[in-house]
Amino acid sequence: MTDSVAARSLAALSRRVSPVALAVVTVVVLAELALLAGYLGFTGAEPTSVRYLLYPFVWVNLAAWAVFTVVPPDASRRVRGAVLAVTAGYLLVLAYVGGVLDVTHLGHGHSHGGPRGLELFTSLPPGWGPTVVYDHAAFTLTLVPYQVVGYLALTYLVYVALLDFAAAALSGALGLLACASCSWPVFASLLAVVLGGAVPTTVYSFAVDLSTAAFVAAVVLLVWRTGGA
Incomplete structure (x- = not known):
């Protein structure tokens, strides 16, 4: 009984997923894996955890x-x-x-000694970078x-x-x-x-x-x- 319900659910899902959507998902996933492989190959980074x-x-x-x-x-x-x-x-x-958004130094001036302004970190893995950090006297944005x-x-x-x-x-x-x-x-x-x-x-x-x-x-x-x- 359980197998038949699962089979019907899978069949219903397959009907809802169009071939075009499946092709788009496949291309996107392959492109992301290629981007990740390129990053690892170019930087020589050895991640401690793939997840x-x-x-x-x-x-x-x-x-x-x-x-x-x-x-x-x-x-x-x-x-x-x-x-x-x-x-x-x-x-x-x-x-x-x-x-x-970090507002811990709101009303207390600049809490750390580094210069205020915009910083861009491009050496991080895809998705983690490029990270943008904007440091203001009232707040810090880490994007x-x-x-x-x-x-x-x-x-x-x-x-x-x-x-x-x-x-x-x-x-x-x-x-x-x-x-x-x-x-x-x-x-x-x-x-x-x-x-x-x-x-x-x-x-x-x-x-x-x-x-x-x-x-x-x-x-x-x-x-x-x-x-x-």
């Missing part, structure tokens, strides 16, 4: 799939504006919790490519989910906490950061694994929530 080289591609590919899968519902300009304001706050929370793509995709999915919820309930600006499937990624990321700081010898060493698992679960949940899959 850390692959995680950025998981983020970018899943983000692209989600954005092209989910379509925003129709809504009034007022509702769109309110939801856009909420999702802008959500993006700031993600940036802060995820380490993209890691895969994180930027992932957080923007999550923000878009939250925007669509809130639009869908607002269109159904017509409750105006509901706030982030009104939608459990929208707030979960923030709290999952926050939990990973908190645990990483509390138990550095165990959890911190798996911080990227935890954040990737949280990102995958959040994207799948939000896509399912908006009816995209």
Whole structure:
């Protein structure tokens, strides 16, 4: 019985995946592997763990799939504006919790002695680099490519989910906490950061694994929530 259900599920999935989509996915994956092989060959780097080289591609590919899968519902300009304001706050929370935005020296001047300004790190593996660091007296921005793509995709999915919820309930600006499937990624990321700081010898060493698992679960949940899959 279980085998027949699984077979039917696979058959249904194969019908939904067009040959063109499958070809695009294959080309993208092969191109990413070639890019990674080129980086390793050119730099001579010897990674300690292959999964850390692959995680950025998981983020970018899943983000692209989600954005092209989910379509925003129709809504009034007022509702769109309110939801856009909420999702802008959500993006700031993600940036802060995820380490993209650092405001620890806000109000205390420049906390470290290096010069302020823009720095570009190009020697990092694909997805991890090129990383852009902008150091300001009030804040520091650390833009890691895969994180930027992932957080923007999550923000878009939250925007669509809130639009869908607002269109159904017509409750105006509901706030982030009104939608459990929208707030979960923030709290999952926050939990990973908190645990990483509390138990550095165990959890911190798996911080990227935890954040990737949280990102995958959040994207799948939000896509399912908006009816995209």
